[in-house]
Amino acid sequence: MTYQEKDLQYVLHTYKRNPICFDRGKGAVLYAGDSDYIDFMAGIAVCSVGHGNERLAQALYDQALKLIHVSNLYGITNQAELAERIVNLSGLDARIFFCNSGAEANEAAIKIARKNGEAQNRFKIISLRQSFHGRTIATLKATGQEKMHAHFAPYPDGFVHADNLAHVQQLLDDQTAAVLLELIKGEGGIECLNQSEMHALAKTLKERGILLMIDEVQSGIYRSGEFLASNLYGLQPDVVTLAKGLAGGVPIGAVLTTLKDIFAPGDHGSTFGGNPLATRAALCVLELLQNEKDSKRLAGRIELFWQKLAQMCEKFPQLFARRVGIGLMCGLQCARDELQTHVIEKCFAHRVLVLRSGANVVRFVPPLTINENEINEGFARFEAACATIEP
Ligand SMILES: *Cc1c(COP(=O)(O)O)cnc(C)c1O
Secondary structure: OOOOHHHHOOOOOOOOOOOOOOOEEOOEEEEEEEEEEEEEEEHHHHOOOOOOOOOHHHHHHHHHHHHOOOOOOOOOOHHHHHHHHHHHHHHOEEEEEOOHHHHHHHHHHHHHHHHHHHHHOOEEEEEEEOOOOOOOHHHHOOOOOOOOOOOOOEEEEEEEEEOOHHHHHHHHOOOOEEEEEEEEEEOOOOOOOOOOHHHHHHHHHHHHEEEEEEEOOOOOOOOOOOOOOOOOOHHOOOEEEOOOOHHHHHHOOOEHHHHHHHHOOOOOOOOOOOHHHHHHHHHHHHHHHHHHHHHHHHHHHHHHHHHHHHHHHHHHHOOOOEEEEOOEEEEEEEOOOOOHHHHHHHHHHOOEEEEEEOOEEEEEEEEOOEEEEEEEHHHHHHHHHHHHHOO
């Protein structure tokens, strides 16, 4: 049997896979045999320091030889170091819980909101339509996309969806525990929330004792150009969730909260969460990315990337309406919805990998370490791909 036959035979059919299997990568280039692909999606905003990163590989090797896992019943030096580093970078006076994915980080956030609201019978969690917060039963219910709610009822109570920030303000009541938001909607069209509206909401929430919880699973870890998109917005959320880019592809999730004493032993836990291997990987990734930021190389890349996006809009006005997003979490909004699939398919044929987001955005979330040659080559291929599309 080929791998594809085995995949179909033995793996549940949860993904519509592209019929290609990459066998290695270097920087922002992926290889399938002799074919090279420019990677503008980084494993869905995960491979933040690129593929085949020697520093990360060495850190993993060294740690694996020493210790991979011991359980949270014992001290874990890397976990404590990582928590300190993330708290310092976030600028929040917070503590952290480590888990293994974005959905788990949001689950922990929901538990924080529920426990914090318990005494006052505040349990409602308001999130936005077109949001994405994960695939567990609770985070799926928090996800504001009805089409994803088919088949899995009943859901836990207390999840409310708002159309926009003004609607969030209207929905706030004495039972509201928290508002859970993505500042940049990763799966919902790379739409950015308005900064002054966000500040107004944050002020209202503070006055009313309702938690502001920002899902930075995709937007966090320098993707916006700042450590957190919340930093860029100048917000001080009560809860922030992280995952995707934090350990460069090693599974990890984290929830930061300024409610430093919210949990007592036994309230929450994770077998794998924060284990020596994953936290070592994250320490390495943060060191590398801090350097990219401090040296202004990250800012330079973002500028070049946005120039390229502007050129694509100029060259193909019949395909693209405008640029969207922030930093290296960006996209091109298609002039018509049906163009989205054409662009993505043609890009694949021209060996440049891009993602969809929402109904009409072509999403770019490349490695944060992508170099100038890779950006130039990727957009040369993107342009060649777009030139073949009949508008
Ligand atoms: C990817 C994502 C999640 C879910 O993360 P998993 O690791 O797949 O559970 C949650 N929220 C946002 C904003 C995401 O982009």
